[in-house]
Amino acid sequence: MLLNRPTVVVADADPISRTILQNCLVDAGFPVRVAGTAEDVLVLCDMEPPDALIVDGPFPDMDAFELCDRVRHETRDFDVTVIFVMEVSDDMTRAYLNQMVDFAGGDYFVAKPCDTHWLIRLLDTIPRRKSTSSDRSRKSSSIPAGSRTSGA
Numbered sequence: 001m002l003l004n005r006p007t008v009v010v011a012d013a014d015p016i017s018r019t020i021l022q023n024c025l026v027d028a029g030f031p032v033r034v035a036g037t038a039e040d041v042l043v044l045c046d047m048e049p050p051d052a053l054i055v056d057g058p059f060p061d062m063d064a065f066e067l068c069d070r071v072r073h074e075t076r077d078f079d080v081t082v083i084f085v086m087e088v089s090d091d092m093t094r095a096y097l098n099q100m101v102d103f104a105g106g107d108y109f110v111a112k113p114c115d116t117h118w119l120i121r122l123l124d125t126i127p128r129r130k131s132t133s134s135d136r137s138r139k140s141s142s143i144p145a146g147s148r149t150s151g152a
Contacts (some may be wrong), residue, residue: 006051006081006126007031011041011067013059021054021085024116030123038062038070045071045080052081052126054119056112065104072105081126083108085119 008030012018018034025032033050035041038059044050053071057064068082084101088094088111101109110119 004128005030006123006128007033007048008052008054008123009033009035009041009044009050010054011035011038011059011064012054012056013037014056017056021116025120025123028120030120038064038067041067042070042074049080051128052083052123054083054085055106056085065100065106068101068104068106081108082106083110083119083122085110085112085114087112 005028008025010018010021010025010032011034012021013036015036018036022032022034033044035044036059038057038061041053041055045053053068055064055067057067059067062070064084064086068084071080071082082105084097084106086097086109088097094111097111098109108122110122
């Protein structure tokens, strides 16, 4: 039985990490869309805002903190829950990333490697938006890298 779980965009420049997290979330019953670039995230959020955005940066086209700020302001999507999942090498890096996540408008910071069961429990606390399109029922989708056009 699948639960009525929030929609998630997984944004990660590394295709292997992106696919692993996507498969884990889809197997847990989450509708997932994926993006490999920051610009692709903006396209996905413009097309249909997700309930949650999981960001693992940096991206070749912008850093994860700028992406969060742009999702909040360019797409006017202040309701999306933004979860940063980033590698931490030491306590000083952890403190710095916590501050940057807060400054960028992120909601949560999760250090890598992370427990996917904990991440699933966190996602289950996020309220679902009311569906605005039939596309909401799709299990998984992605867009090709660099597909955003000028003026979009």
